[in-house]
Amino acid sequence: MAQKLTTREQDYSKWYNELVDRADLAEHSDVKGCMVIKPYGYAIWEKMKDVLDGKFKETGHSNAYFPLFIPKSYLSKEANHVDGFAKECAVVTHYRLKNAEDGSGVIVDPDAKLEEELIVRPTSETIIWNSYKNWIQSYRDLPLLINQWANVVRWEMRTRLFLRTTEFLWQEGHTAHATRQEAIEETEQMCEVYARFAEDYMAMPVVKGLKSESERFAGADETYCIEAMMQDGKALQAGTSHFLGQNFAKAFDVKFADKDGKREFVWATSWGVSTRLMGALIMTHSDDEGLVLPPKLAPIQVVAIPIYKSQEQLKEISEKILELGTKLKSKGISFKFDDDDNRRPGWKFAEYETKGVPVRLAMGPRDFENGKIEVARRDEKTKEVVDFDGVEAYIENLLDEIQDNLLNRSVKFREENTQEVDTYEEFKLKMKSDGGFILAHWDGTSETEEKIKAETKATIRCIPLDRKAEEGICMVSGKKSMGRVIFAKAY
């Protein structure tokens, strides 16, 4: 194994970058801002996708696929939307290359200029609502509940693997409803689906809340979000669900006839999570030795390493371990036996530690003779020697225990790093010294929000859905506030 990782305390940002590299999750490509998601990283994303896709289908959604390209004029149809996305998009202007006449290579063929430029989708509301216009005629066509798994492009100047990349993978749900109420319920339902996924699978506690106006999706009437706390105390927006009102229906003239034949604009939602979740997963649990994965999302849940001097010992141990492997697989536990003769056990231990495999088994000749096996857990870095007989049940329980432990540990961390503050002086001090989430009163204006951001770099992460009703006074303006909101520095 190569040298140790930079520790979180030394340099959190460097630790993250090194970890993503060493755990073989992703790397920068030569194309500015675009990443390569490597097989091990992609395997984690695939597990996330599978779970989420199942949850979308359970809640009545179907998948479909819409074009990568959006005509430039479509983006402009919704005024706020174009303001939000025009500044960061990839523009296709030509459709052919040709050989340069001077033999210097291929050049863009000037004769192949598009009449109207195409935008590589930064999000698909416009192209999708342009289709919905033809799909929706009557109340019988509603609700329309569609999701798409796709790549999107937002031109970013400063990028970080998974957290902010020019191209990223995501899902975007786009639904159409007959009533405002039903659309709001859908928006809330999908926020809840994301929250359950974050907590039950990623073992990452989140706060559900509403965005302030300035942080809303461009084109939304209301943005719901889930916000998580990373180990450096910064917030990470892990998913959003937008109530779009009738904005896109009006922009694309999408009306439906109700039971009485009256024609009304349709109500809309959209919601998405992306490969950014990978960044959140990494930063929630991992430690200075490398990645720590919750068992439910680990591509390899259990790895077994034989320790031997002779080929005969290897053979004996292998038989035992493969027999155990079969039992584990029959329980739906993913298992890898690493008997690669080119690598020493110590190297392998470090390798699977770096990659966050939740449970590591090791068996040497003495264990074999005594009917024992060593079981190490990645989350707490503890190990035990246990009876080989019945170890499969022990492991099954241990995986559940690790999953629970990671969530509990993260909940505890968040609690320890969340505080209420009442004066702006204290706020500035605490935001600088402690970081984390600060619950404070705010008067609800963008001016105050801007001022706080400019002076402290902290933003309003959300107005928590479950905040307690508590009248107070805005810490900056002294005006009335109806409850505390969450401030934090954010990714």
Added chain:
Amino acid sequence: MAQKLTTREQDYSKWYNELVDRADLAEHSDVKGCMVIKPYGYAIWEKMKDVLDGKFKETGHSNAYFPLFIPKSYLSKEANHVDGFAKECAVVTHYRLKNAEDGSGVIVDPDAKLEEELIVRPTSETIIWNSYKNWIQSYRDLPLLINQWANVVRWEMRTRLFLRTTEFLWQEGHTAHATRQEAIEETEQMCEVYARFAEDYMAMPVVKGLKSESERFAGADETYCIEAMMQDGKALQAGTSHFLGQNFAKAFDVKFADKDGKREFVWATSWGVSTRLMGALIMTHSDDEGLVLPPKLAPIQVVAIPIYKSQEQLKEISEKILELGTKLKSKGISFKFDDDDNRRPGWKFAEYETKGVPVRLAMGPRDFENGKIEVARRDEKTKEVVDFDGVEAYIENLLDEIQDNLLNRSVKFREENTQEVDTYEEFKLKMKSDGGFILAHWDGTSETEEKIKAETKATIRCIPLDRKAEEGICMVSGKKSMGRVIFAKAY
């Protein structure tokens, strides 16, 4: 239900277009050449993806993800490759829009011009081999077996839904090997994986073969393919697997150190299938009433429709049918009960016929009283009234029977439309009158191939892998031939 489809005999091409529309599979978007894959069409594609993905993993491949964009200069690194793809690609030249100063809308910001243009991937060999360069150092890093599910763009002037679209979805496998032999074995293995998928799941017989030089992938030393016959006698290339030799390794300077430390160029393969398979599936089995789906790829395998006059009858029948539905689902059979009160049974029968649902059940009050149920099969358009008790086993068998029947029927059709021809005169006549596959001797030159194509529109679909050794004389040039090749007009 709307009016009947144009029949295959009246106008095969129109029949196809209407069917894709009526069965709700896909539609053209406003973006030239780009399609929208609608939920029902996408559900079929998802089933294909799941099966193929499983087969790729069984054969040792992992998924990963590489950038959408390819720097223009990369395309040029492999000489044949750029010739093959430069003429049909989408070029990104700018990364920002801005408001026009005259207030006329958004325009491309001339200050945001890229230094080097980016190509939207038409295929990913170049961007992937640019990564492999860093991933491969020693024989220990080989074989590298990676697949990617992605969208690609090839600018097409004439498009048809699924068969030829500017953007399409596909998978592309890209592997690297230490020896020529191993790479060839991989190429052949993946061709076989595609053939098994086509026959075992799509119920579509295919000929495995090699492409002639002129039809090879741009950058390949050898292209293996599977060729299917559509109901109009035309051929459709359903999948390709390329042996790339050391061409990309040389273009991107990818060498590995063997066990003795000697550095050698790596050997490569790539292989892919796309949403084109949807077109192949449709055209292999469907009839003048609409889509016909093999049960293994049908999103809904069994639909049940209640026939009733009173709500009480509906209640009784519903209970029975839902009980059956539970049994079917427990056997892994996908089942839909359509009790929509807004539609009449006749409308529903036509709807599910158009959508190709393999088995349709209907139960009316008399069936209910007599303990019977009507079972209709889509493939042969026959129906039977059978005992309700034990019908789940009957249905399970029937689904297998339909799957087999569709394959057998397609095999028979292909046999009936394949013939051997020995003279060019006869060839021209038969190609015009009968179409289908014609097996004929060819001298192996591109000149002869070109001449035949120009004069008859028929191309060499492949040199079958299992052709019998049969010396002969080229029907055009009279030169020696070592065996017959397949000629056909093609999609």
